[in-house]
Amino acid sequence: MLAYIVRRLLLIIPTLLGILLLNFIIIQAAPGGPVEQMIAKLEGFDAATGGATSRISGGGAEAGAAGANYRGAQGLDPKLIEEIRVMYGFDKSAPERFWIMLKSYAQLDFGKSFFRDAQVTDLILEKMPVSISLGLWSTLIMYLISIPLGIAKATRHGSSFDVWTSSAIIVGYAIPAFLFAVLLIVLFAGGSYFSWFPSRGLTSNDFDELSLTGKMLDYFWHLALPITALVIGNFATLTFLTKNSFLDEIGKQYVVTARAKGLTQNRVLYGHVFRNAMLLIIAGFPSAFIGIFFTGSLLIEVIFSLDGLGLLGFEAAISRDYPVVFGTLFMFTLLGLVVKLIGDITYTLVDPRIDFDSREG
Structure with missing residues (x-):
């Protein structure tokens, strides 16, 4: 395992270099x-x-x-x-600029924005709390809902519960998250009906004056609608993936044998099926997290006036603010590769029988 982790960490370097080089070439043609x-x-x-x-x-x-x-x-x-x-x-020349950029990035120096009069690192750190809040809580809630729901659908496959929940999930999947966001604002954020939630920002103006409990409540009060919009628009794939994974495992011979030995349904499901079925779910965690963290929340940030990394990267690309473009690209790529490695390591926590050395061989 340790040798595998070291190899993967070393592989991050040429991967980052290749991604930066490819995007640098593309930008020169724009x-x-x-x-x-x-x-x-x-x-x-x-x-x-x-x-x-x-x-x-x-x-x-x-x-x-x-x-x-x-x-x-x-x-x-x-x-x-x-x-x-x-x-x-x-x-x-372009090669000289690329080489200077690489030397700076090796020291984690991303330079200064062309148009914002601020260091790229400071801009990233300033926008990071918004994107982490949206990505972390949305992914966590999505998994907490999708996995139990997928298991329930698998154990009740073909029942009325399975049919009705599938219909609701498909409707949620068919409607984009930003349309849900607009609908939530109209219904609950002072649009046309109720004013139960704020429609903009991550915290209130008097946030610093609130108590610790008040700050926590204010924080989640502002996140309630954006996270709801993201979860409703993104949990369908994970739910069906969980259901299909469990259905595939339930039909295997070892499950029939376990039931023949008199084991209870919960013992068979969570003692034997769960560990094997969850491997595929864990494999999709990095892409789900990164997708919501960096791309899926862009329109949500715009609609709810949340100044996060997605909006920063989009505005930088439009204005050709190259230090910000490459700085955010470097951070996004590095975090994505690290999260992918963490996902692979988590395999062994779910199923210790996995041996990365034998797989590499």
Whole structure:
């Protein structure tokens, strides 16, 4: 096990390098880099229209932001344009910029945002509590609901309970989480009916003045609607996965043998079936957590005015804030790889018979 963990940890390094390199190459091919963005602002144009980019490219620009040549730009002094390129580091070649970025990341220095006047690390730490709150509680509640429900459906397969719950789950799966969020605001956050919950923010304005109990209640009061929207829109897959895993195990010979020996239903289900059926569920935990943590909560953050990592990464990509884009990408990828490793290690906690050394062999 220890040798396997060491190998996996060492494998994280080339994996991170490959992901950063691939995304760096893709970004170079994307039009409208930070230099174009700044020139467009200085010339009074919206960079999203691409008007300024077409005026300043001069026909001699390299694809994307890398190494762009702004000869022929109108309305701005070429010296000013060169100063902007130097300010954003685009006076250097793409390989040189990538190498400088890697050296900085090796020291966990993600640089400074182009447009926010703040260190990328500070921005990530500032937005992290919102994303952790949404991802952690949503995933936890989703598993607490889906696993017991999936087991109940498996043991009552074909019954009216199974049919009705399946219908409700499919309806929840068919409606996107952001539509549930809008509906919850309309119903319970002062939209048209009740004002039982806040519609924005993670805490109240007087949060610092509350007692410890008051802070906890205020925190969960603000999270109630966002987490409900995320859970309703995401727990269907896990529920059906749990049900199908248990159904597959229940039909195997060792279960028939255990029942023939006179073991009770609960003893068969939780003493024998549970350990084998849960392996597949555990395998999906990292992707479920990372999916809600980083991507699934983006629209929820926007709807409920929660300033988290999803919104930060989205705005950085739109504005071509490359230090923030690559800083968040590095953190997302690293955390995803670590969580995946933790998921593999958890296999052995559920079933000690698993031997990673023999699997590698």
